[in-house]
Every structure is written in structure tokens, then in C-alpha cells.
């Protein structure tokens with residue numbers, strides 16, 4: 001077990017260390033005599049236990065805990081040790097993240113084990129919270145069927161990309177893709193096959209995109225690519241790469257299906273365009289592509 005012993009009084013440190021080395025739990029003890037070095041040590045090392053004297057020369061234990069507030073402490077248990085019991089301070093320290101607040105002469109293996117147990121519970125709670133947070137974020141940002149960005153997060157990132165391009169002068173293009181006659185495929189092969197096609201197309205579109213491009217499922221059978229550093233010529237090449245990806249049939253539940261799509265392209269005018277304006281132009285281009293016939297693009 002790694003123990004950090006923080007006390008500005010050398011004599012107190014020595015007697016605490018004696019008690020700890022007699023205890024079967026202590027294996028490695030680091031000593032520090034001030035708050036600033038303690039904060040640095042806790043941020044860069046993983047201790048099992050921090051025995052923290054409340055009154056240090058440069059700050060109180062409460063100030064130190066407040067400084068660490070919100071930082072990831074893992075399963076480190078912090079026990080504030082004090083010369084005088086004070087319930088108000090005890091409450092404040094525990095609220096600020098300590099597992100216990102005890103008198104110096106009450107430090108014992110039992111108290112240490114109890115603090116370790118509470119720290120483990122806190123750590124488990126934090127991990128659960130983190131997992132729920134990540135899951136909620138994923139639900140808010142991603143399309144459930146394909147795992148691609150959803151329309152909302154795509155538009156948010158697109159606004160940022162337009163702002164960035166205003167500063168950098170970079171040209172960006174928007175490509176809207178719509179599967180041709182998807183309703184017919186759905187009606188003929190079933191909705192489940194339709195879902196598989198959407199998932200397979202999402203995978204194939206990943207190969208079309210380069211690092212930094214954004215790929216999204218807008219909804220239904222519609223996808224979007226925001227191509228960074230892409231003038232119209234580069235956007236046309238991307239559209240060609242989409243059609244290349246569609247050249248191989250889709251194998252869905254033992255059926256070989258040919259899937260086509262239409263692509264509408266708009267280059268973003270960074271001086272005047274909002275995401276909505278760009279979407280309108282790309283949408284219009286997409287309808288022109290539909291008029292041209294399957295696997296066409298229009299600018």
C-alpha cells in the first residue's frame with residue numbers, strides 16, 4: 001500500500017510513521033511537510049491513502065481538498081488528521097472529498113481500512129457516473145443504427161468548421177447523399193434488410209472520408225459528408241469514390257443487392273454561408289442529381 005504522510009511537524013510525522021510501520025497494511029510511505037508539494041504529488045502519483053494534517057504551514061487541509069476538487073483521484077482515500085475535533089470542519093472536509101476526519105491519536109489500521117472502503121465506493125460511483133455520461137453523450141451525438149454523427153451534432157460541428165475556415169481560408173464542401181429508390185428496396189426485401197443496407201453503406205462511406213472530414217446520417221436514407229480542404233473538384237472526386245464503393249453489390253441475408261445513390265454538392269461560401277444555406281444548396285443539387293438518374297452527382 002502506498003501511503004502519503006503530510007504533516008509539517010517532524011515529530012508528529014515520526015510517531016505516525018512508527019505506528020504505520022507496525023501496522024500490517026503499510027508498505028511504502030512518502031513524507032511531505034507542506035500543502036503545495038502535496039497537491040503536486042497527489043496529481044502525479046497514485047496513493048492508496050493520504051494522511052493529511054489539517055493545519056499545514058502554507059494552507060489548511062480544507063484549502064488543499066478544495067484545490068483538488070473535481071480532479072480525478074481514482075480510489076485514493078484522504079484522511080484528514082487533526083489535533084482537535086471540530087464537527088463543522090469535519091463536515092466541510094468530507095464534503096470537499098475526504099473520507100474521514102479524525103484525531104491524530106485515533107489513526108489506526110481499522111480507521112484506514114474504513115477510509116479505503118469509502119474511497120473504493122466513491123471511485124466505483126465515479127466510474128458509473130462517467131459511464132452514464134459517456135452513454136448519454138453518445139446517444140445525443142450519434143445515430144443509433146450506424147454509430148455515425150447525427151444531424152444535430154453534424155450541424156454543430158459544421159458551424160465550427162465554417163468559423164475555422166473563415167480564419168484559415170480553407171475551402172470546404174458539403175456532399176448530401178440519398179439512396180435511390182430505397183422505399184422500393186424496403187418494400188421488396190423488408191425493413192430489416194433496409195437497415196442492414198444503411199449500416200453497410202455507413203461502413204463503406206467511412207472509406208470515402210479522409211481524416212478531418214465529417215460523416216453523418218441525417219436520417220432515413222440520407223447521409224452527409226463535410227469534406228475539409230475540398231474545393232468543388234475534390235468534392236467531385238469524393239462523389240466518384242462514393243460510386244466506386246457502391247460498385248460492389250451488398251450481400252444482405254444471402255441476397256445480392258445493387259445499391260445506388262444520388263449526390264448533391266455545395267461548396268461553402270465562408271463569407272456568407274450558414275450551415276442552413278449550404279444545406280439548401282446541396283439539397284437542391286441533390287434533387288437535380290436525382291433527375292439525372294441513378295448514381296449521379298450534381299453541383
Ligand code: GH3
Pocket residue numbers: 145178179180181182183184186190191192193194195198219220221290
Ligand atoms: P428517391 O430515390 O426518390 O429518394 O426515393 P426513395 O424511395 O429512396 O426515397 P423516399 O424518401 O421516398 O423513401 C425513403 C424510405 O426510407 C422511406 C422510409 O420508409 C425508409 N426509411 C427511413 N428510415 C429508415 C430506417 O431507419 N430503416 C429502414 N429500413 N428504412 C428507413
